């Protein structure tokens with residue numbers, strides 16, 4: 001079972017730095033929902049975490065969707081009559097609309113305008129745009145640069161190909177004591193953008209690398225796939241896995257400073273919801289709780305009515321609610337090692353709460369058992385949190401009638417989950433508490 005040390009025992013600065021380094025290495029790769037940039041990303045993650053890779057062929061039906069053709073791009077630029085390059089895909093892969101079809105032609109500025117995308121409110125930033133399912137082509141450009149373009153002829157060149165290929169899925173399963181699974185999903189299809197969602201990718205990869213070395217009660221499955229079409233393809237191919245999913249998290253937007261935001265599962269009252277709410281409320285003051293809504297990231301698929309997994313979503317400031325979202329300003333300097341490290345530990349704390357959320361029965365429920373005789377009532381010693389530790393023992397004894405989980409007791413008592421879990425361990429060790437037989441592997445309905 002996953003039992004984490006105190007936060008001070010983790011070297012979060014070093015870990016955060018390692019995540020940020022991986023993020024910087026992945027940043028320039030020209031990712032999309034298919035293609036070699038995506039494969040190169042998976043290959044780089046594979047260096048720290050062995051992944052099982054599968055390819056879903058273009059044209060395969062996945063629920064109501066069809067896997068699109070693969071997209072490859074070799075070169076793209078816009079140049080003026082003097083041959084000066086206005087934008088060049090080699091400088092930033094955001095400069096080309098994802099899935100642009102090929103073009104090699106001269107245009108007047110007016111003819112070109114419908115194919116040029118900029119942000120008038122943020123004239124220095126380049127927007128991120130895609131057109132996966134409607135054939136189109138275009139460039140994304142800083143509005144300031146667009147404003148300097150004189151009338152004249154412009155040469156638009158995009159050397160891209162759309163062809164029958166495949167979409168890349170990657171995952172790893174880390175076995176635990178139980179075959180019940182915790183499912184973690186991170187989308188990996190955005191090109192040079194950091195917070196959305198390389199932050200989710202690197203946090204997930206480092207969580208998996210850590211959990212591989214730990215004894216865990218549950219098995220952990222990490223899935224890296226493109227947003228929407230990737231999660232749908234994974235779900236369509238893995239329906240047999242879904243009954244084993246006990247809890248899960250969609251991870252995104254974890255690297256920029258800002259409070260955590262937890263979005264609940266579709267039902268809103270699953271074990272993962274209780275765990276995340278409790279951990280964030282006690283360990284990360286200022287965190288926000290969002291009710292489920294069918295908009296956002298891949299929780300839309302995992303929480304669709306025919307799938308309805310007990311999965312929530314953890315981000316910091318959500319998509320669309322910060323100015324840098326889907327722009328060139330979401331670069332490697334926008335995310336910090338500190339924010340990544342803190343998010344990594346927050347996820348582990350949530351997993352720990354799910355793992356330790358058991359049901360117990362008090363074996364001496366008539367009156368309070370005499371704790372001092374059993375060495376549990378510490379009246380002396382250097383424990384700063386002695387009163388809370390003692391209170392936790394009393395709460396666990398009082399509420400453990402087989403119907404209250406550890407999270408229920410933590411919630412009712414207002415004490416940190418860790419104290420409640422440790423109190424249960426202490427009480428079990430001296431024979432005052434036992435796992436409730438009927439609830440040993442059960443969740444509340």
Ligand code: ZN
Nearest residue numbers: 190196197326
């Ligand atoms: Zn996005």
